[in-house]
Amino acid sequence: MTDMAMAALPIDLGSGPFAVTTQGLGKRFGSVRALDGLDLQVPEGAVYVLVGPNGAGKSTLIRTLMGLVRYQAGTVSVLGRDPADRGAEVRADIGYVPEDYRFGYAWMTVGRWLEHQTVYHPSWDAEYARELCTRYDIDPGRKCHTLSKGQSRRVQLALALAHRPPLLLLDEPTDGLDHVVRDETLSILSEHLADSPTTVVISTHRVYEVEPLVDHVGVLSEGRLLGQLPRDELRGGLLRYWADVPEGWSGPGELGGRVIRRSGAARAIEWTVWGDRDAVTRGLSEAGAAVREVAPLSVDEAAVALLSETRREAS
Amino acid sequence: MKIRLSHADGRPLYVQIMDEVRSGLVRGTLRPEDPLPSVRELSSSLRVNPRTVSQAYAALERDGVVRVRHGKGTFVAPGVRPDEKERPRLAREVARRALADASRNGLALADLMTALQEVEGGGPHRDGRKEGGQ
Numbered sequence: 291m292t293d294m295a296m297a298a299l300p301i302d303l304g305s306g307p308f309a310v311t312t313q314g315l316g317k318r319f320g321s322v323r324a325l326d327g328l329d330l331q332v333p334e335g336a337v338y339v340l341v342g343p344n345g346a347g348k349s350t351l352i353r354t355l356m357g358l359v360r361y362q363a364g365t366v367s368v369l370g371r372d373p374a375d376r377g378a379e380v381r382a383d384i385g386y387v388p389e390d391y392r393f394g395y396a397w398m399t400v401g402r403w404l405e406h407q408t409v410y411h412p413s414w415d416a417e418y419a420r421e422l423c424t425r426y427d428i429d430p431g432r433k434c435h436t437l438s439k440g441q442s443r444r445v446q447l448a449l450a451l452a453h454r455p456p457l458l459l460l461d462e463p464t465d466g467l468d469h470v471v472r473d474e475t476l477s478i479l480s481e482h483l484a485d486s487p488t489t490v491v492i493s494t495h496r497v498y499e500v501e502p503l504v505d506h507v508g509v510l511s512e513g514r515l516l517g518q519l520p521r522d523e524l525r526g527g528l529l530r531y532w533a534d535v536p537e538g539w540s541g542p543g544e545l546g547g548r549v550i551r552r553s554g555a556a557r558a559i560e561w562t563v564w565g566d567r568d569a570v571t572r573g574l575s576e577a578g579a580a581v582r583e584v585a586p587l588s589v590d591e592a593a594v595a596l597l598s599e600t601r602r603e604a605s
Numbered sequence: 606m607k608i609r610l611s612h613a614d615g616r617p618l619y620v621q622i623m624d625e626v627r628s629g630l631v632r633g634t635l636r637p638e639d640p641l642p643s644v645r646e647l648s649s650s651l652r653v654n655p656r657t658v659s660q661a662y663a664a665l666e667r668d669g670v671v672r673v674r675h676g677k678g679t680f681v682a683p684g685v686r687p688d689e690k691e692r693p694r695l696a697r698e699v700a701r702r703a704l705a706d707a708s709r710n711g712l713a714l715a716d717l718m719t720a721l722q723e724v725e726g727g728g729p730h731r732d733g734r735k736e737g738g739q
Contacts, residue, residue, distance in 0.1 A: 337654055473652070476652040477649045477650070480648040480651075480652055480653065480654070481645055481648075481649045483648070483654060483655050483656075484644055484645035484648055484655040498612070501612065502610070502612065502618060502653040502654065502657070503652070503653060503654045504654070505654060505656065525617065532709075582708060582711075583705065583708070585615050586615055588612070
């Protein structure tokens with residue numbers, strides 16, 4: 291089945307230009323389908339957040355874009371190249387924070403490791419690298435194996451940003467960081483975006499943290515996209531409606547929108563609907579509901595609503 | 606000028622930034638020809654996408670509230686008189702929010718008007734105590 295037929299929300303972002311695309315991307319690990327006909331579209335200059343439960347395929351997708359995982363079906367284009375046969379070139383242009391926080395060689399100092407990276411990234415900005423090390427309180431004299439998870443994460447973030455790559459792939463970038471460093475990371479990312487033209491793909495379970503930075507959202511489940519759209523379209527089109535309804539109300543036959551989630555009590559409903567706000571409000575009113583409030587959802591709430599719909603349909 | 610955003614607010618972030626600049630004018634914390642923070646500074650301090658700040662500044666410029674001087678930054682436009690345009694605009698915004706809150710609580714406009722006059726005139730709710738709580 292194609293994404294188009296499965297998706298609850300739109301997944302086609304139009305004609306681009308895109309920094310990253312996949313078409314019908316498929317990857318199996320044994321009998322497990324990790325990616326199942328995925329059509330990713332990341333517009334140039336976008337800050338794109340990938341949301342989905344554990345095992346949805348987020349890390350596999352990012353590793354495929356890096357050329358670290360071999361895909362079996364479909365096509366992939368990262369900055370105009372196929373990472374399957376031009377992996378090294380592609381990786382030189384990407385700032386990558388992997389899910390795994392281990393890096394480098396245990397015996398090597400952090401400073402030596404950073405120096406080592408300049409070989410792979412000709413655009414390395416030494417002054418910026420020093421600034422990032424200062425802001426992240428990174429001690430270049432430390433041996434890699436003595437770093438805590440949070441300290442490793444900071445080195446990985448500095449490394450990803452310091453060559454000002456055209457593409458950042460950040461897999462759970464704030465994982466292991468304390469509150470202060472997480473907040474500092476968001477500030478650093480904002481400045482980085484103001485200073486350098488960059489496309490960013492972020493996979494995270496803490497969507498609320500990065501939400502103010504994000505302008506595109508992709509919701510992933512079981513290797514497929516349930517929706518892929520600009521943040522503003524999600525805000526405008528996926529809305530929660532609170533309404534008072536008569537006892538035993540059965541709902542409208544035709545509602546000018548797609549109900550994603552139904553909840554609420556006997557006489558007060560709370561529905562999440564994808565559709566035109568005026569049309570849905572009219573549909574509810576004509577069916578006898580008194581609409582009290584309509585409000586947009588956070589990206590987190592939208593993802594939860596979409597994912598719970600999928601589970602209900604599967605069961 | 607201190608700009609604060611609420612992520613629980615239904616308004617898009619760029620609209621919140623615009624409204625904060627406008628209420629700064631009404632309160633007098635921003636005056637004509639005052640500089641606004643750069644896009645980089647503001648996006649970094651708010652932890653938002655720089656495009657969101659650019660979008661807000663561009664919309665404020667279209668509305669004649671700010672002026673971009675190339676190479677120098679963004680400034681409050683020289684001719685802005687908050688009392689003429691911004692006060693009523695801000696008042697309408699506050700009214701819209703109050704009405705939405707009232708209707709969520711099952712109250713009509715008349716209920717809200719009565720309560721506003723009572724609170725302003727020192728009526729029964731003046732001390733914020735519950736009715737019959739004295």
